[in-house]
Amino acid sequence: MDDVFVKKSDPILEAEGLKKxxxxxxxxxxxxxxxxxxxxxxxxxxNGAGKTTFFNLLTGFTRPNQGSWVLNKKxxxxxxxxxxxxxxxxxxxxxxxxRTFQVTKTLDRMTVxxxxxxxxxxxxGEKMLRSVWPNWKTQQYLDTQKAEELLARYGLKxxxxxxxxxxxxxxxxxxxxxxxxxxxxxxxLLDEPLAGVNPALIEKILGYxxxxxxxxxxxxxxxxNMDAVVDVSDWVVCLAEGSVIAEAEPKNLINNQAxxxxxxxx
Amino acid sequence: xxxxxVTINALQACVxxxxxxxxxxxxxxxxxxxxxxxxxxxxxxxxMMGAYGTAIFVEVxxxxxxxxxxxxxxxxxxxxxxxxxxxxxxxxxxxxTLKLRHEYxxxxxxxxxxxxxxxxxxxxxxxNLETGGANGIQNFAEAFYNISPIPPNGHYGIGDFTFTGRQxxxxxxxxxxxxxxxxxxxxxxxxxxxxxxxxxxxxxxxxRSLGKNVFLYxxxxxxxxxxxxxxxxxxxxxxxxxxxxxDFEPELTFYVYTIVILGGTSKIWGSVVGSIVxxxxxxxxxxxxxxxxxxNWLWVASVLKLxxxxxxxxxxxxxxxxxxxxLAFRPEGILGKKEGATANG
Ligand SMILES: Nc1ncnc2c1ncn2[C@@H]1O[C@H](COP(=O)(O)OP(=O)(O)OP(=O)(O)O)[C@@H](O)[C@H]1O
Ligand SMILES: [Mg+2]
Numbered sequence: 129m130d131d132v133f134v135k136k137s138d139p140i141l142e143a144e145g146l147k148k149x150x151x152x153x154x155x156x157x158x159x160x161x162x163x164x165x166x167x168x169x170x171x172x173x174x175n176g177a178g179k180t181t182f183f184n185l186l187t188g189f190t191r192p193n194q195g196s197w198v199l200n201k202k203x204x205x206x207x208x209x210x211x212x213x214x215x216x217x218x219x220x221x222x223x224x225x226x227r228t229f230q231v232t233k234t235l236d237r238m239t240v241x242x243x244x245x246x247x248x249x250x251x252x253g254e255k256m257l258r259s260v261w262p263n264w265k266t267q268q269y270l271d272t273q274k275a276e277e278l279l280a281r282y283g284l285k286x287x288x289x290x291x292x293x294x295x296x297x298x299x300x301x302x303x304x305x306x307x308x309x310x311x312x313x314x315x316x317l318l319d320e321p322l323a324g325v326n327p328a329l330i331e332k333i334l335g336y337x338x339x340x341x342x343x344x345x346x347x348x349x350x351x352x353n354m355d356a357v358v359d360v361s362d363w364v365v366c367l368a369e370g371s372v373i374a375e376a377e378p379k380n381l382i383n384n385q386a387x388x389x390x391x392x393x394x
Numbered sequence: 395x396x397x398x399x400v401t402i403n404a405l406q407a408c409v410x411x412x413x414x415x416x417x418x419x420x421x422x423x424x425x426x427x428x429x430x431x432x433x434x435x436x437x438x439x440x441x442m443m444g445a446y447g448t449a450i451f452v453e454v455x456x457x458x459x460x461x462x463x464x465x466x467x468x469x470x471x472x473x474x475x476x477x478x479x480x481x482x483x484x485x486x487x488x489x490x491t492l493k494l495r496h497e498y499x500x501x502x503x504x505x506x507x508x509x510x511x512x513x514x515x516x517x518x519x520x521x522n523l524e525t526g527g528a529n530g531i532q533n534f535a536e537a538f539y540n541i542s543p544i545p546p547n548g549h550y551g552i553g554d555f556t557f558t559g560r561q562x563x564x565x566x567x568x569x570x571x572x573x574x575x576x577x578x579x580x581x582x583x584x585x586x587x588x589x590x591x592x593x594x595x596x597x598x599x600x601x602r603s604l605g606k607n608v609f610l611y612x613x614x615x616x617x618x619x620x621x622x623x624x625x626x627x628x629x630x631x632x633x634x635x636x637x638x639x640x641d642f643e644p645e646l647t648f649y650v651y652t653i654v655i656l657g658g659t660s661k662i663w664g665s666v667v668g669s670i671v672x673x674x675x676x677x678x679x680x681x682x683x684x685x686x687x688x689x690n691w692l693w694v695a696s697v698l699k700l701x702x703x704x705x706x707x708x709x710x711x712x713x714x715x716x717x718x719x720x721l722a723f724r725p726e727g728i729l730g731k732k733e734g735a736t737a738n739g
Contacts, residue, residue, distance in 0.1 A: 187603065221605035229603075235596035238589075246593050247604045251586045254606070256614050259585035260578075268586070311604055 132374050133160040140165040140315055140346045141186070141225075146195035148181055148370075155181040157370040158195070163315070168337055168347045170357040170378070173367035174391050179350040180230050182367065183317050187227045188217035199225055199315065222249065224314035228321065230350070232300040234292035240303060241288045244275035247310035271310075278306040281336065283329070298325045305333070309340075316340070318349035322356055334360045354392070358382065366391060400681030402554050408674035411561065414568040415629040416672065420653040420665025421575055422622030427651070428659030429583060430615040431595035433500040436487070437623050437650055439507025440480040442642035444624025445631035446514060447476030449531040454524050465537035472534075477624045483510075484620030488613040504644055515639035530638030538632060539563065561633075568629050572666070575622055579662050582618075591615060652717050658727020667729055675716070679709040 139162035148156040156178040163169050171179050184190035186197060200223075215223075235243050245251070248271040253264025279285040282302040287295065295303060305321055322330050330353070337347055337360050351357050357364060358378040365375040368390040374381055381387055407413060419441060426432040451472035452465075483506075491502045513519050520527035539546065542563040549556040557565070582588050590611055593601045598608045631637045653672045657664025683705040686692070700708070720727070 189599065189602075216607075217602040218605050218607050221603055226605075227603055229599075233597050233600045233603075235593050235600060237596055238592055242589055242592075245586070246589055246601070246606075248586075249605055253586035254590050256582070256587050259587035260581055262585075264586055307604070 131159065132372055134162075134375050136162040136164040138165045139163060141197060141199050141348075143186070143197040144195055146182075146185055146197060147193050148178075148185055148190060149193050154370045156185060156192075158182065158367075158372055161365065161372055161375075163346060163348055164363060165346050166341060166344050167362040168341045168349070168360055170361040170364045171348060171350045171367060172352070172354070172357060172364060172387075172391060173373075177367040177391075178370040179367055180319055181370075183227055183319055183350070186220075186317065187225060188215060188220045199223060221311065224312075225317065226308045226311045226313035226315075227317035228304045228308050228319055230319040230323075232297070232304050234295065234300045234303055236293040237291060239289050239291055240279065240284060240295070241272070241275060243292055243303060243307050244279065244288075244310050245271050247307045249311050275306075275310060278309055282306045298329070301325055302329075302333075313345065315346045315348070318347065320350050320352065322351055322353050330356060354382070397682070397685065399554065400678060400685060403681055404674045404678035406555060406557070407677040408670045408672075410557070410673075411564050411568045411629060411633045413669045413673040414565070414572050415626045415633065416650065416653055417666045417669035418568075418572050418575055418629065419623050419626035419650045420657065420668055421572075421579055421662060422619040422626065423647075423650050424654045424657075424659055424662060424665055425579055425583075425591075425622070426615055426619040428654060429588070429595060429662075430591050430612060431598075432492075432612060432616060432619075433496050434503050434616065434619070435500045435644070435647055436503030436505075436507035437619075438642045438644060438646035439503070439510055440484060440620040440623030441627030441630065441646065442507070442511060442514070442639075443480035443483050443620075444476040444627035445637045445642075446525065446531075447479035447624070448472040448628050449476075449534040449631060449637045450524050451475045452534040453526075453531055462537055462540050466541065469535060469537045473628055476628050477621055480620045480624030480627075481617050484617045485613065488616040492609055492612045492616070504647070507642075507647070508644055511639050511642055525639075528639060530636060530641075532636050534637075535632045535635055539635075564629070564632055571625065571629070575625070576663050576666075579618075579622075583662060587611075649713075652713060655717065655720060655725075655727055658729040660726065661729050664727055664729045668727070671728065672713075676709055676713060679712055680706065683708050 141163040143158050143161040146156060146158045147154070171182070173179055181190060185192050199220075235246070238246075245268065248267070251264060251267050251271065253259045253267065258264065276285060276288065279288055282305065284299060284302060284306065287299070292300065292303060301321065301324060305318065308316060308318075321333060325333065334356055337349070341347055341362075361378050363375065364378050364381045366373050366381065366384075366387045373386045373390055374384045376384065382392065419437065422440070423434065423437050426434045426437075448469070449472070452469055455468050487503060487506055491499045494502070514523070514525040515528050517527060519525040525531070539560055542559065544559040544563050546559040546563075548559045550559065550562050551557055583591065590601060590606050593606070594608055594611055601608050601611075627642075630641070649672065653665055653668035655668070656671050657666065657668030684702060687700050687702060687705045
């Protein structure tokens with residue numbers, strides 16, 4: 129396969145020789161991939177191409193057979209450490225890379241608001257010894273305000289005191305996105321955020337994604353809805369059988385023969 | 395003995411120190427099982443560590459000293475050591491098992507607790523750890539009863555419903571202990587710490603993806619639950635003034651599970667209700683089955699040929715049956731709400 133790697137001017141994330149095998153099956157085999165800071169990057173590719181597995185590798189849910197990745201190598205004095213793939217999941221999240229799941233994961237016996245508050249990265253009351261003394265309530269108050277704003281934006285404010293088991297599939301998807309945002313991620317990984325969401329809301333979510341990018345949040349998302357991908361992304365990466373077969377701006381990528389053959393099928 | 399007397403016995407048991415100790419033990423287990431989602435089947439081991447830690451320390455240090463003011467601080471230190479021993483056990487066990495899947499945690503905890511019990515029971519334990527072997531250790535808590543202001547041989551209560559002075563003295567310590575523990579655990583569970591704990595029960599991958607150190611939280615839950623189990627074990631041992639390895643067989647863990655599930659896992663004080671119901675049923679059934687055999691009700695003695703020893707086993711069969719029926723028809727417990735059980739302590 130040709131080396132389709134494109135160097136970025138200010139990468140927030142660099143993956144190097146990342147490989148994951150399940151027995152004989154090579155699920156992911158990414159030679160080089162850079163994600164540009166502050167942009168919306170889409171990852172497309174046929175079912176089973178390894179998109180979700182790639183996210184799992186980045187977030188520490190799955191360990192690679194070989195390879196590594198670095199977050200924020202050129203973070204330019206920001207207080208985010210340089211990371212090498214291999215850290216525990218929770219430390220990766222704390223370093224600013226937060227993900228959502230393709231199969232939505234809400235915490236069913238907790239309310240929408242509890243789901244949101246859980247995502248706060250500033251709550252010292254989560255430490256066992258500090259939790260006994262109620263001065264965590266100040267932070268909780270601030271977090272609640274922030275959560276309400278986010279929930280309002282995603283049309284979930286009325287449900288803040290409902291158990292998430294009562295939400296519809298689309299609402300869960302939205303809750304998961306708002307919950308990830310509650311963590312103030314620098315790099316947000318969304319695994320099929322638009323699946324099962326109605327058209328009007330898709331427009332809205334795409335709008336928010338652009339807003340976030342303008343505020344400096346880097347977004348990488350996996351999506352099969354090509355109209356949305358072309359609409360919102362600055363850059364598109366196409367995976368097939370675990371490898372990057374093309375990466376380009378959306379306009380150019382949809383005319384790439386390899387992408388058409390492997391995925392678009394026109 | 396008639397039905398009235400059997401009922402009074404059962405009522406006494408369900409508000410006694412034994413029931414309080416089981417309720418405390420249930421609170422510890424419910425933190426692990428109901429709130430964190432850890433299937434710990436070695437809870438009896440924590441209780442045993444508490445009881446034996448105390449008893450062994452008292453025995454090897456100041457057991458025979460005649461001066462109360464030597465024996466009392468030693469007993470106090472023994473209690474702390476018992477709790478610490480259970481903590482260390484929980485910590486070590488957690489280090490090795492918490493990264494494993496549920497089933498493995500269950501298997502390893504039950505095996506570990508049972509191995510410890512066998513060591514304590516063994517000749518080796520008796521000779522090297524002063525465990526007293528199968529006979530255990532007796533009268534180690536005498537200093538506690540010596541400082542009681544309540545005349546030990548008096549009877550306190552109404553009619554047949556009476557307790558001895560010793561029972562009342564221990565009760566006066568046990569009840570505040572139970573209340574304090576419940577308040578403390580409620581505070582923890584209603585805090586952000588508790589929110590993370592519940593999130594781990596619901597889906598630990600979410601907690602990890604949001605930056606929570608799941609392993610640490612599980613370890614903390616295991617240790618706090620173990621500490622509470624140890625306190626329960628110590629109370630239990632104080633009540634009987636006697637610890638033997640056979641008090642801490644794996645069944646004990648399952649009785650505590652019965653209590654937790656009876657009371658409902660969604661409320662931390664559910665264990666109190668669970669313990670009262672458990673003890674009442676157990677003692678009442680024991681009495682009734684005995685009565686039925688002695689008086690040949692429904693021809694149980696003549697046709698079914700049940701004797702008293704077999705009768706003693708029947709109550710446990712009935713307890714097991716109750717547990718199965720509960721899990722089948724009311725898994726949220728007596729107190730739990732049916733839909734979307736509240737996750738608050
Ligand atoms: N835990 C696993 N064990 C074995 N095989 C796996 C595992 N996880 C993923 N795979 C395999 O790896 C390949 C890539 O799967 P992955 O879920 O990453 O695909 P995907 O690109 O996200 O597909 P989709 O668009 O359908 O979500 C598939 O062939 C899948 O069967
Ligand atoms: Mg996928």
